[in-house]
Amino acid sequence: xxxxxxxxxxxxxxxxxxxxxxxxxxxxxxxxxxxxxxxxxxxxxxxxxxxxxxxxxxxxxxxxxxxxxxxxxxxxxxxxxxxxxxxxxxxxxxxxxxxxxxxxxxxxxxxxxxxxxxxxxxxxxxxxxxxxxxxxxxxxxxxxxxxxxxxxxxxxxxxxxxxxxxxxxxxxxxxxxxxxxxxxxxxxxxxxxxxxxxxxxxxxxxxxxxxxxxxxxxxxxxxxxxxxxxxxxxxxxxxxxxxxxxxxxxxxxxxxxxxxxxxxxxxxxxxxxxxxxxxxxxxxxxxxxxxxxxxxxxxxxxxxxxxxxxxxxxxxxxxxxxxxxxxxxxxxxxxxxxxxxxxxxxxxxxxxxxxxxxxxxxxxxxxxxxxxxxxxxxxxxxxxxxxxxxxxxxxxxxxxxxxx
Numbered sequence: 001x002x003x004x005x006x007x008x009x010x011x012x013x014x015x016x017x018x019x020x021x022x023x024x025x026x027x028x029x030x031x032x033x034x035x036x037x038x039x040x041x042x043x044x045x046x047x048x049x050x051x052x053x054x055x056x057x058x059x060x061x062x063x064x065x066x067x068x069x070x071x072x073x074x075x076x077x078x079x080x081x082x083x084x085x086x087x088x089x090x091x092x093x094x095x096x097x098x099x100x101x102x103x104x105x106x107x108x109x110x111x112x113x114x115x116x117x118x119x120x121x122x123x124x125x126x127x128x129x130x131x132x133x134x135x136x137x138x139x140x141x142x143x144x145x146x147x148x149x150x151x152x153x154x155x156x157x158x159x160x161x162x163x164x165x166x167x168x169x170x171x172x173x174x175x176x177x178x179x180x181x182x183x184x185x186x187x188x189x190x191x192x193x194x195x196x197x198x199x200x201x202x203x204x205x206x207x208x209x210x211x212x213x214x215x216x217x218x219x220x221x222x223x224x225x226x227x228x229x230x231x232x233x234x235x236x237x238x239x240x241x242x243x244x245x246x247x248x249x250x251x252x253x254x255x256x257x258x259x260x261x262x263x264x265x266x267x268x269x270x271x272x273x274x275x276x277x278x279x280x281x282x283x284x285x286x287x288x289x290x291x292x293x294x295x296x297x298x299x300x301x302x303x304x305x306x307x308x309x310x311x312x313x314x315x316x317x318x319x320x321x322x323x324x325x326x327x328x329x330x331x332x333x334x335x336x337x338x339x340x341x342x343x344x345x346x347x348x349x350x351x352x353x354x355x356x357x358x359x360x361x362x363x364x365x366x367x368x369x370x371x372x373x374x375x376x377x378x379x380x381x382x383x384x385x386x387x388x389x390x391x392x393x394x395x396x397x398x399x400x401x402x403x404x
Contacts, residue, residue, distance in 0.1 A: 050086035055094040060102040076105035081135070085110045089125075091117040096127035097144065100134070108135045117144035119167055122174075124149035128156065137161060147186065150176040157181075164188045170210070173200040173227075181205045190215025193240070196227040205232045213240045214264065221263070224250045226276065233257045243267045243290070246300070249276035256307070258286045265293040270300035271337070277301050284308075285347070289315040298337040305335070305343035313347040321348035 051071040058065055062082045066072045074082040082105060084098065089112065091097035097114035100107070114125035125141030128134065131153045140162045141147035147163030147170040150156055157180045163170035170186030172195045173179065186193040186208060193210025196203065210221035219241035222232065226249040234257045237243045243263040244255065247270065260267040267290040272278050279301035288295040295314050296305075305311055311332065319328040332346040 052088045052090075054089065055091065055096075056084065056087070056089065056098045058100045058103065058107075062103060062105050062107065074107070076107065078106050078133075081106035081108045081133075083108050083110065084112060087112045089114045091115065091123075091125070091144070094118075095120075095123045096125070096149075097141075098126045099129070100127070100131050101129045102131070104132045106133045108137075109139060110135075111138045113140045115141075115143045117146075119145045122146065122149050122151060122172075124172070125163075125166075127151075128153045131156070135159075142166065146170075146172050147189070148172070150174065150179065152176060154178045159183050161185070166190070167215075169193070169195050170213075171195070172197070173203065174198050175200060177201045177203065179203045182207045184208045187211045187213070189213045191218045191220070192223045193221045193237070195223045195225075196230060197223075197225045198227070200227040201229050203227075203230045205230065206234045208235045211236060211238045211240065219264075220245045221260075224253060226250060228252050230254070235259070238262050239264075241265050242269055244269070246270045246278055246281060247276075248273045248278065250278045250281065252280045254282045256283070256285045260286055260295075261289040263290050263293065266290070266297050267293070267295045269294075269297040269337075270303055270339075271297075272299055272301065280304075282307055283312055284310055286312045288312055291315065294334075294336050296335045296337075298335050298339040298341045300337075300339055303339060303341050305332075305341060306345040309345050311343040311345035311347060313349060314343065317346045317348075319346065319348070 053071070062076050066074060066082055071087050072082060072084055074080050076082050084107070089097040091114060095118050097117050098109060098112070109126060117123045117125055123144070124146035125144040126136055126139065126148045127146070128149070129151045133155050135157045136148060137157070137159045138161065142162065142165045144166050145168050147166045148158060148161065149172045151174045153176045155178055156176070158171065159180070159182045161184045163184055163186045166189045168190060169192045170189045171181060171184065171193070175198050177200065181194070181203065182205070187210070190213070193213045194205065194208070213219050213221055221237035221240040221242070222244045224230065224246045228251040230253045232253065232255045236259045238259065238261040241264045243260040243266065246253065246268075267288045268283065270278050270281060281300060282304040284305070284307040295316065310327070314332050314334065316334055317328055317332050319330040319332070321328055326348055328346040328348045332343040335341055335343070
């Protein structure tokens with residue numbers, strides 16, 4: 001009997017030690033994420049340090065700058081681009097903070113803080129003129145005239161930048177094509193969050209915030225003038241004077257899956273100049289809730305408010321959805337303007353999600369079951385189950401011996 005008790009105690013301690021050892025040696029996702037949490041790029045860049053300068057100017061002379069300046073490194077190719085990183089710039093009296101001109105070489109501007117660029121012309125925190133093949137990310141450009149300005153520039157990726165409280169515009173593109181702009185925070189600027197002007201074509205803009213841009217007589221989330229074939233989707237464009245303003249020859253732009261809420265005057269407005277026609281622009285799957293003004297105003301030509309049988313959600317749609325297919329049975333007709341357009345396939349939402357309500361209990365049960373099974377498959381779960389089995393076997397043996 002004493003040997004059996006000793007055996008059971010030994011097995012319990014041994015299996016407990018084994019479980020702890022397995023857990024400490026295993027690299028589960030949760031542990032890995034916690035270990036590397038501080039190394040992950042933040043959603044909003046931190047204030048940079050290391051170098052503090054007044055102005056950086058590159059005019060086709062990257063190699064000289066990389067040789068002479070300790071805060072510029074790299075080789076200028078795709079795998080090892082020139083890198084400007086961890087620089088703080090107070091641009092008072094210098095025009096722009098970083099000005100790059102006339103280059104095709106690959107480069108990256110990362111984790112720089114730039115403030116106080118001049119409030120004239122095209123000065124910006126980061127200003128590119130006739131530049132190609134660059135990446136700008138994790139920078140903080142506040143209190144500049146423009147946060148980031150591109151002129152005659154292509155193949156530039158702009159992402160995860162904090163571009164707020166600029167007296168003019170967060171991001172401005174002029175005569176710039178084939179650029180990618182995503183996950184930037186262009187909030188609280190006085191004029192526009194984003195401006196595409198003068199043949200800024202074929203750009204992709206998604207997953208950005210352009211909110212609270214409402215200073216002065218402008219204050220638009222996105223402004224598009226004479227720029228074509230841009231794709232703008234999954235952005236949040238709220239609490240501006242106007243959400244999206246399209247005019248003067250903007251053609252064949254597509255807007256979908258955007259949240260356009262609580263703008264003061266218009267959620268979306270399109271209008272033509274006498275000689276510059278704004279036409280063939282398409283809107284679908286956008287969420288429009290702008291009770292202070294109009295959700296949409298259309299003075300354009302051939303504007304489409306749906307695609308493949310799916311329109312937009314309009315907060316003031318009064319129709320019904322008798323067959324419960326998610327599309328209203330009658331068109332949405334509250335679009336202002338001379339164009340006389342309607343959304344023939346408005347997205348229907350009555351606020352009652354019967355299917356989801358009925359599935360709540362099942363989802364909760366499924367979640368608990370999945371969590372339990374995940375625990376059982378972990379080293380700790382396996383160890384505890386093994387301990388329970390050993391203890392149970394020991395108890396059975398004890399009871400059998402007593403029964404004899």
